[in-house]
Amino acid sequence: MAKAKTVYVCSECGGISPKWQGQCPHCTSWNSLSETVQAPPAANGGNHRFQALAASSGEVQVLAEVQAEEAPRDPSGSDELDRVLGGGLVRGAVILIGGDPGIGKSTLLLQTLASVGARRKVLYVTGEESAQQVALRASRLAVDAGRVRLLAEIRLEQVLAVLQSERPDVVVIDSIQTVYTDVLSSAPGSVGQVRECAAQLTRVAKQTGVTMILVGHVTKEGALAGPRVLEHIVDTVLYFEGDSHSSFRMIRAIKNRFGAVNELGVFAMTDRGLKGISNPSAIFLSSHRDEVPGSSVLVTMEGTRPLLVEIQALVDEAHGQPRRLSVGLEQNRLAMLLAVLHRHAGVACFDQDVFINAVGGVRIGEPAADLAVLLAIVSSLRNRPLPDKLVVFGEVGLAGEVRPVAHGQERLKEAAKLGFCRAIVPQANAPRQGIDGLELIPVERLEQAVDYCRSSA
Numbered sequence: 001m002a003k004a005k006t007v008y009v010c011s012e013c014g015g016i017s018p019k020w021q022g023q024c025p026h027c028t029s030w031n032s033l034s035e036t037v038q039a040p041p042a043a044n045g046g047n048h049r050f051q052a053l054a055a056s057s058g059e060v061q062v063l064a065e066v067q068a069e070e071a072p073r074d075p076s077g078s079d080e081l082d083r084v085l086g087g088g089l090v091r092g093a094v095i096l097i098g099g100d101p102g103i104g105k106s107t108l109l110l111q112t113l114a115s116v117g118a119r120r121k122v123l124y125v126t127g128e129e130s131a132q133q134v135a136l137r138a139s140r141l142a143v144d145a146g147r148v149r150l151l152a153e154i155r156l157e158q159v160l161a162v163l164q165s166e167r168p169d170v171v172v173i174d175s176i177q178t179v180y181t182d183v184l185s186s187a188p189g190s191v192g193q194v195r196e197c198a199a200q201l202t203r204v205a206k207q208t209g210v211t212m213i214l215v216g217h218v219t220k221e222g223a224l225a226g227p228r229v230l231e232h233i234v235d236t237v238l239y240f241e242g243d244s245h246s247s248f249r250m251i252r253a254i255k256n257r258f259g260a261v262n263e264l265g266v267f268a269m270t271d272r273g274l275k276g277i278s279n280p281s282a283i284f285l286s287s288h289r290d291e292v293p294g295s296s297v298l299v300t301m302e303g304t305r306p307l308l309v310e311i312q313a314l315v316d317e318a319h320g321q322p323r324r325l326s327v328g329l330e331q332n333r334l335a336m337l338l339a340v341l342h343r344h345a346g347v348a349c350f351d352q353d354v355f356i357n358a359v360g361g362v363r364i365g366e367p368a369a370d371l372a373v374l375l376a377i378v379s380s381l382r383n384r385p386l387p388d389k390l391v392v393f394g395e396v397g398l399a400g401e402v403r404p405v406a407h408g409q410e411r412l413k414e415a416a417k418l419g420f421c422r423a424i425v426p427q428a429n430a431p432r433q434g435i436d437g438l439e440l441i442p443v444e445r446l447e448q449a450v451d452y453c454r455s456s457a
Contacts, residue, residue, distance in 0.1 A: 176216055249266070281418060
């Protein structure tokens with residue numbers, strides 16, 4: 001049997017070179033060649049290869065006749081992690097979790113393995129830390145480490161041999177950037193090594209039904225390190241977010257073949273590890289003793305979960321070029337909203353510094369925050385607080401109209417549950433039947449919402 005050999009493939013044009021070069025000889029791109037494995041040629045001709053492929057392939061089926069079954073879930077021991085995963089761990093699934101160094105990835109996974117180990121066989125493969133360091137963490141977290149099997153190894157062939165002999169149900173690889181295979185001569189963490197090791201581990205997970213959890217490094221831009229194909233290979237991609245100066249951590253699902261994306265799990269870092277927070281709206285709302293100008297409460301949606309987030313605005317006289325700064329919200333959209341506010345509501349901020357902040361370190365990407373941002377700006381500019389116990393949501397268009405957003409009923413129910421008694425909402429989101437204890441103020445135009453706040457202040 002022919003031995004597999006390594007070649008260097010250009011990431012720009014796909015050209016193949018027998019050895020590494022600084023410049024691709026095919027498209028002249030610089031530093032685009034990465035090492036990969038070339039499959040050995042088959043001994044038979046093309047017709048024999050096609051016949052073998054056809055014999056190994058499944059039969060063609062009609063899609064309507066395929067029996068679709070929901071994948072069974074196994075609880076991870078954390079309700080917040082199960083929410084992000086779509087209900088729990090799935091057999092044969094490959095999960096990639098990334099985050100900044102020290103954010104708590106290893107802590108969360110060690111707690112998860114200790115919980116799952118009471119029901120299933122688990123294995124923790126550590127490549128960044130020694131066995132003693134992992135044992136110290138387990139002792140500090142006070143988890144039941146008696147059922148967690150540990151392997152300190154970075155050579156892929158040895159890891160696969162242990163998986164074959166141990167046959168665990170759940171495996172954690174910490175991290176995929178430290179694992180290397182003997183087939184490639186490049187260093188661990190290179191594009192070729194990460195791609196080949198992830199592909200082989202994924203193949204083992206699909207063949208044996210083991211749940212594989214890969215820990216990934218992130219670059220200084222916040223993206224997962226390694227080839228982009230790494231995110232395409234796996235079934236689920238989770239990002240661990242959080243401010244290093246805060247004890248709160250958030251896990252966001254970017255890709256999930258077994259559940260909804262954009263789900264959010266909220267944790268608090270304690271001396272006993274990460275604890276799930278069942279009511280995260282409490283950490284995103286500031287407890288002001290008196291109403292203050294420049295503050296509004298937004299009801300945003302993270303996946304299927306409504307969250308109440310405080311939006312703070314500070315408008316001050318500019319000394320020089322006016323500044324526009326936004327934390328947790330898109331800065332380019334802020335400039336557009338200020339132009340809409342001037343054109344359609346007559347509120348000018350061209351000579352003012354405008355600063356926007358979403359409390360709690362949460363990042364808001366949906367346009368439903370437009371109306372809350374603008375009302376917070378108007379409140380700060382006029383130095384008048386908004387009405388007490390008021391929530392706001394709605395998208396603002398360039399023509400000054402307030403557009404409806406998705407899941408309006410769920411947002412209003414969450415606000416009423418937390419004790420809010422007023423809500424400025426788009427006209428199309430106003431329910432036909434009112435919600436007990438909640439006064440609805442439906443608006444169609446931005447100036448209507450500004451006028452209401454002015455008359456109620």
